[in-house]
Amino acid sequence: MEKTHPLPDERGHFGLYGGVFVPETLIPAIEELRKAYGAARKNPAFRQELDAMLTEYAGRPTPLTFCERLTTALGGPKIYLKREDLCHTGAHKINNTIGQILLARRMGKTRIIAETGAGQHGVATATVCARFGLQCIVYMGEEDVGRQHLNVLRMRLLGADVRPVSSGSRTLKDATNEAIRDWVTNVHNTFYIIGSVVGPHPYPMMVRDFHRVIGDETRLQLHDMEGRPTPDAVVACVGGGSNAIGLFYAFLRDTHVRLYGVEAAGEGLNGRHAATLTKGSPGILHGAMSYLLQDEEGQVQLAHSISAGLDYPGVGPEHAWLRDTGRVHYASATDAQAIEGVKLLAKTEGIIPALETAHAIGWLPDGIREMARNEIVVVNCSGRGDKDMSTIAKHL
Amino acid sequence: MQRLRERLAACIRRREKAMGLFMTSGFPDPESTLAILREMDRGGADFIELGMPFSDPLAEGLPIQRSSERALQGGVRMKDTFNTAAAFCAESNTPLLLMGYANPIRQYGISAFCRDARAAGIEGLILADVPLEEHLPFASEAAAADLASVLLIAPNTPNDRIREIDKAATGFVYAVSITGLTGSGLGAIQQVEAYLKRARDMVREHPLLAGFGIRTHEDAVRLSRHTDGFIVGSALIEKVETLWNDGSKPAKTHLEEIRRFVRALKNGDEDA
Numbered sequence: 001m002e003k004t005h006p007l008p009d010e011r012g013h014f015g016l017y018g019g020v021f022v023p024e025t026l027i028p029a030i031e032e033l034r035k036a037y038g039a040a041r042k043n044p045a046f047r048q049e050l051d052a053m054l055t056e057y058a059g060r061p062t063p064l065t066f067c068e069r070l071t072t073a074l075g076g077p078k079i080y081l082k083r084e085d086l087c088h089t090g091a092h093k094i095n096n097t098i099g100q101i102l103l104a105r106r107m108g109k110t111r112i113i114a115e116t117g118a119g120q121h122g123v124a125t126a127t128v129c130a131r132f133g134l135q136c137i138v139y140m141g142e143e144d145v146g147r148q149h150l151n152v153l154r155m156r157l158l159g160a161d162v163r164p165v166s167s168g169s170r171t172l173k174d175a176t177n178e179a180i181r182d183w184v185t186n187v188h189n190t191f192y193i194i195g196s197v198v199g200p201h202p203y204p205m206m207v208r209d210f211h212r213v214i215g216d217e218t219r220l221q222l223h224d225m226e227g228r229p230t231p232d233a234v235v236a237c238v239g240g241g242s243n244a245i246g247l248f249y250a251f252l253r254d255t256h257v258r259l260y261g262v263e264a265a266g267e268g269l270n271g272r273h274a275a276t277l278t279k280g281s282p283g284i285l286h287g288a289m290s291y292l293l294q295d296e297e298g299q300v301q302l303a304h305s306i307s308a309g310l311d312y313p314g315v316g317p318e319h320a321w322l323r324d325t326g327r328v329h330y331a332s333a334t335d336a337q338a339i340e341g342v343k344l345l346a347k348t349e350g351i352i353p354a355l356e357t358a359h360a361i362g363w364l365p366d367g368i369r370e371m372a373r374n375e376i377v378v379v380n381c382s383g384r385g386d387k388d389m390s391t392i393a394k395h396l
Numbered sequence: 397m398q399r400l401r402e403r404l405a406a407c408i409r410r411r412e413k414a415m416g417l418f419m420t421s422g423f424p425d426p427e428s429t430l431a432i433l434r435e436m437d438r439g440g441a442d443f444i445e446l447g448m449p450f451s452d453p454l455a456e457g458l459p460i461q462r463s464s465e466r467a468l469q470g471g472v473r474m475k476d477t478f479n480t481a482a483a484f485c486a487e488s489n490t491p492l493l494l495m496g497y498a499n500p501i502r503q504y505g506i507s508a509f510c511r512d513a514r515a516a517g518i519e520g521l522i523l524a525d526v527p528l529e530e531h532l533p534f535a536s537e538a539a540a541a542d543l544a545s546v547l548l549i550a551p552n553t554p555n556d557r558i559r560e561i562d563k564a565a566t567g568f569v570y571a572v573s574i575t576g577l578t579g580s581g582l583g584a585i586q587q588v589e590a591y592l593k594r595a596r597d598m599v600r601e602h603p604l605l606a607g608f609g610i611r612t613h614e615d616a617v618r619l620s621r622h623t624d625g626f627i628v629g630s631a632l633i634e635k636v637e638t639l640w641n642d643g644s645k646p647a648k649t650h651l652e653e654i655r656r657f658v659r660a661l662k663n664g665d666e667d668a
Binding site for chain 1: 450451452453454455457461465468473474497498499500501502524526527528529530547549550551552553557572576577580
């Protein structure tokens with residue numbers, strides 16, 4: 001996997017951000033992971049194994065779909081969707097869990113743990129654990145266990161032990177705390193499959209590398225369909241930021257491509273929200289320095305989003321860096337805009353997106369208003385919305 | 397950090413194991429912390445770690461997690477912690493350290509934090525999520541303010557890294573006794589002892605103290621066989637939690653019980 005830009009540095013820093021803010025007990029495990037991943041990413045056999053799994057098991061490449069009726073409805077640029085919702089398990093998350101499980105096997109780890117918010121990463125982890133016969137424990141906030149019940153059932157059917165977390169906000173932040181505590185306690189035999197581009201180095205880099213296939217495929221597909229590899233704009237939702245980095249990474253050096261990350265504005269940016277890059281400030285959480293929703297005492301604040309997958313007060317350190325450098329523009333969409341996004345895509349294209357994805361869709365009417373009809377925008381359709389039907393039903 | 401250094405040196409000279417005790421600032425309520433610190437001192441603490449509550453304490457087991465949550469709900473702020481520290485340090489020579497997580501300090505401003513901590517009489521800092529890799533910005537400001545920056549080692553820390561940590565730390569080296577959270581069980585004692593013996597061979601420049609999982613005087617004796625002393629946190633927090641949740645007795649008897657508990661930790665004499 002060649003690099004297209006030289007970050008992070010050796011110590012896992014993206015400018016000010018990233019690093020390894022973890023208890024000493026985890027340092028040997030992180031060091032072991034850093035070395036194992038460093039060897040694997042250069043090893044053609046690992047690459048082959050990964051590619052075969054992505055093709056034969058996950059269903060890659062995913063299509064790039066031209067949205068004719070959505071384009072007409074919005075009256076602006078040509079809109080394409082990168083169809084990560086068509087991946088096995090229904091979201092992009094499987095790209096990363098396949099990569100990490102192959103690494104865990106190489107490292108001889110027998111016990112897999114994960115955190116999950118919406119349950120998509122939990123399902124993707126439980127899936128690959130079932131595929132390879134490994135023990136799987138998923139930490140999930142009690143609040144999310146309630147609102148994403150279908151995914152809890154899927155994980156249990158796949159053989160995972162889903163452990164509800166009742167501390168703090170009882171959502172993704174606290175599920176992550178609990179997963180890290182498990183890792184500290186069981187570090188000798190446990191591999192922690194982190195679900196986003198967050199956590200201590202090398203996770204933000206490694207998870208990005210496993211998802212960059214999204215953008216790499218998009219370039220090739222766009223070239224075939226439009227005769228050019230780069231669109232004029234790229235849009236993705238951002239919680240921790242894994243699907244966004246996966247799509248953005250292939251276009252970072254093409255400075256004429258405008259990149260938009262859409263955060264969850266919840267009830268509005270002056271109310272409860274999860275717009276970390278828009279409204280937060282630099283801080284340290286879950287092993288890395290990045291942007292954070294925090295009070296003036298440095299206590300982490302509760303995030304809020306209608307979408308459990310975006311309901312997180314932190315964000316990946318590479319996004320923090322991309323925000324500060326201005327390479328990516330971070331915008332936001334409210335709960336209401338997300339619901340409108342679901343309806344819009346369902347009615348114009350026959351695609352029901354996940355509530356996370358729906359933030360990117362819901363942002364489009366405002367976000368692309370200035371764009372010309374001959375321009376092209378690619379939106380990452382990061383997941384499908386079946387899991388969210390009970391939440392969506394309340395707003396129909 | 398002179399007081400901390402002298403206190404630990406004095407313990408070592410007397411061939412006495414140093415006892416460090418942890419208490420969360422603002423726990424069980426904002427008014428009681430100072431009174432509890434006084435009893436810990438009278439009960440025989442050689443130094444005290446005052447915990448700075450954090451919303452996401454990832455190295456902590458349930459007792460300290462609960463204490464942090466309760467303290468934050470009670471509205472404790474960094475300036476309250478400094479005030480408590482200043483009040484304690486004005487009346488006692490027992491060294492006081494602050495223990496916690498990086499983010500509240502970063503948010504306060506590392507330099508301003510170290511200056512204000514020193515002004516309150518604090519002797520040193522222990523940060524659970526700042527390993528050697530991220531230590532420098534904190535350590536340099538701490539040094540400039542004459543604060544010790546204690547570093548931790550764990551049972552899975554390789555020998556050469558322990559030596560590096562010994563070189564980079566000031567004050568003492570904190571040997572986490574188990575691969576686990578605060579308040580966990582100690583597990584197989586032979587393993588713990590073998591690790592502490594190995595650590596003792598590597599840590600040559602600083603006092604070495606063992607913590608995590610120590611609940612009784614017997615635990616303390618066993619874990620300080622190869623070290624210069626021991627640190628107790630969760631067991632004391634649980635004691636306070638139990639006492640304060642039981643509304644049947646007056647606060648004065650709670651405080652007496654804390655002192656008795658602390659004496660017993662140090663001396664093993666329940667009736668002391």
